[in-house]
């Protein structure tokens with residue numbers, strides 16, 4: 001009789017503990033150093049240094065803080081040209097644990113719809129490895145400025161979206177709940193949400209840390225995972241890049257300055273109230289219609 | 300676990316990049332540290348690149364390096380207030396397959412060089428300032444401390460490629476503080492001009508051809524210094540540099556000196572309509588051979604500007620920097636192969652290689668020039684203006700006979716310098732310093 005086959009089982013991996021966080025970062029041209037060609041008046045991108053979109057650093061720092069407190073890992077994810085790897089490596093040097101770049105000719109020319117589509121595919125692929133608890137994005141970028149990519153991802157992944165977050169009040173891993181502060185018109189909202197969720201982080205809410213020597217050495221040696229559209233899990237390439245982008249830039253121009261000149265007026269007065277009264281008298285004298293409107297509204 | 304490297308290179312300028320590249324290429328584990336945001340971020344100037352030094356490190360650099368123009372013409376000007384007397388050399392021989400000199404923009408060039416260094420296998424960390432060297436009980440340097448948390452990083456040798464005003468070596472007591480009469484302060488601007496305009500103004504055949512103008516005389520307003528102007532692809536680099544102690548004494552603001560230079564009737568038309576892009580001020584070590592500090596010790600050595608390796612007479616610096624970096628690397632590779640420790644004694648290898656190279660030979664040749672100029676300012680003031688006056692009188696047709704003109708010119712020169720004997724002694728001194 002054959003001997004019973006005892007399967008050589010690998011010792012089970014310890015279940016990952018703590019949070020699994022992914023932060024989306026975009027590499028953008030350093031707007032402080034962009035030059036306009038004096039002859040052709042076009043933006044000279046060549047030689048302009050690139051930086052991590054400054055808003056994304058607030059998201060990254062918040063993610064690193066949560067990791068430090070609750071354990072787990074922070075992955076940085078970017079879609080962009082191959083040189084966007086620099087931005088990811090920088091993020092590793094700031095303390096992120098893993099970096100993924102999705103890069104493919106087919107992504108070129110993406111608008112916000114196509115960008116959030118591609119990032120969602122990559123996030124979904126990452127989540128197969130280990131479920132994601134929180135996706136962070138910045139509030140907006142300094143080059144596109146739309147603030148649409150975060151919400152676009154949330155909608156596609158079916159995540160609760162917490163936008164314009166200024167602080168994370170508490171997080172309960174066991175109960176899978178989070179409480180955040182959100183800036184809204186006229187006040188601060190305190191929101192409670194289930195995990196997983198997507199958070200877009202407001203600016204000036206924290207200060208990005210300086211990585212340690214070890215962080216930098218690890219970052220310099222680390223392999224950035226690079227995925228093509230296919231490897232990222234994009235199933236329909238028609239939804240990517242230029243073809244997947246319904247937004248068309250028809251024209252870019254600098255608005256011409258307003259025709260009417262601004263003017264500085266000076267009024268005399270000893271107290272703030274006197275100055276205020278004098279100023280209002282002056283304005284009303286110039287524009288009697290304004291006086292009628294204001295007094296009517298006051299009644 | 301603490302990290303240990305074969306070598307730590309402090310600085311990612313030409314000297315540090317050369318050293319790190321050569322060592323990494325030979326398989327040594329190399330960590331390079333620079334305080335800038337990225338290599339070159341602090342080096343935003345235009346400059347001349349001398350091919351030979353780089354060719355010995357990266358033979359096919361021309362395939363990928365960001366080069367502006369190769370130099371086909373060199374002009375030397377002696378400036379007085381409203382005139383210049385000049386000599387120029389131009390040759391089609393400079394339009395060779397592998398040109399000998401190029402104009403470059405350092406910010407882009409340093410970035411490119413650094414990329415090659417990393418591709419060769421060295422690790423680079425930026426935005427990190429080395430604060431101090433770590434020594435063991437015997438006084439041997441065994442690592443560095445940075446301004447980041449995480450403790451020291453260790454290595455068999457620390458290569459100090461920290462540039463002219465690097466303070467690591469000074470703080471560790473390895474080299475003395477630089478003296479104000481051993482450094483020049485150079486101010487430089489980059490002016491944007493369309494490519495075709497540059498080609499026309501400088502009479503150039505192609506967009507790859509370039510001109511260099513070297514200037515002495517009134518450009519330095521009586522101080523020991525020179526001016527220069529280079530053509531880049533779409534810009535012009537212009538600057539002046541004078542000995543720091545002279546600036547301190549005359550209290551002439553450096554930018555004013557540069558403004559005067561730019562307004563000079565010989566220069567202004569070259570810059571007309573240009574848009575200023577960048578302004579930088581930087582130190583250049585110009586103390587020459589006698590200002591060279593101790594270059595090696597147990598566990599450390601110095602390369603580049605930190606070692607005062609600049610040939611001020613020929614305006615060469617980056618090539619001396621790269622060459623010293625390469626020679627240091629080759630020495631360290633050899634020591635490692637032979638299993639020898641990096642002691643001051645064993646680093647005689649590096650000192651010998653340097654002494655054998657053009658670096659030390661040229662510095663030795665011009666050893667007396669810095670002293671000469673410092674003590675004989677008339678060489679940069681009296682002579683250029685007398686020469687300009689003489690030329691003007693020679694060319695102006697005004698009814699005065701030629702013999703009288705010649706005699707007048709000579710008398711003028713004699714008077715300006717206070718006697719023939721003084722002039723003869725000047726000549727003798729220059730000849731001796733040059734020899």
Ligand SMILES: Cc1cc2nc3c(=O)[nH]c(=O)nc-3n(C[C@H](O)[C@H](O)[C@H](O)COP(=O)(O)OP(=O)(O)OC[C@H]3O[C@@H](n4cnc5c(N)ncnc54)[C@H](O)[C@@H]3O)c2cc1C
Nearest residue numbers: 024025026079111112137138140141144145146147148149
């Ligand atoms: C009208 C218009 C026309 C455009 N046309 C073109 C064009 O023709 N070609 C072209 O190349 N670009 C174009 N763009 C830019 C491009 O569409 C956007 O930059 C891109 O879609 C991201 O949008 P955003 O920059 O506004 O990001 P936002 O929505 O403002 O970004 C919010 C957050 O999303 C995350 N995020 C955004 N982008 C990425 C990314 N790539 N990787 C990882 N995370 C990211 C970041 O966390 C960021 O903070 C255009 C933009 C606009 C507004």
Ligand SMILES: Cc1cc2nc3c(=O)[nH]c(=O)nc-3n(C[C@H](O)[C@H](O)[C@H](O)COP(=O)(O)OP(=O)(O)OC[C@H]3O[C@@H](n4cnc5c(N)ncnc54)[C@H](O)[C@@H]3O)c2cc1C
Nearest residue numbers: 310312313314333334347429462485581603604616617620
């Ligand atoms: C205006 C001007 C024009 C010049 N023109 C020419 C020219 O045309 N041709 C030519 O060959 N030479 C020229 N030179 C000289 C040339 O620039 C230098 O000789 C050359 O740059 C020296 O290289 P280096 O690597 O030794 O030093 P640097 O290029 O000065 O590099 C030193 C590096 O070390 C870094 N560093 C310093 N301290 C620390 C620290 N504590 N921690 C971490 N990093 C540190 C700095 O950030 C810097 O990147 C010119 C110089 C000037 C100022």
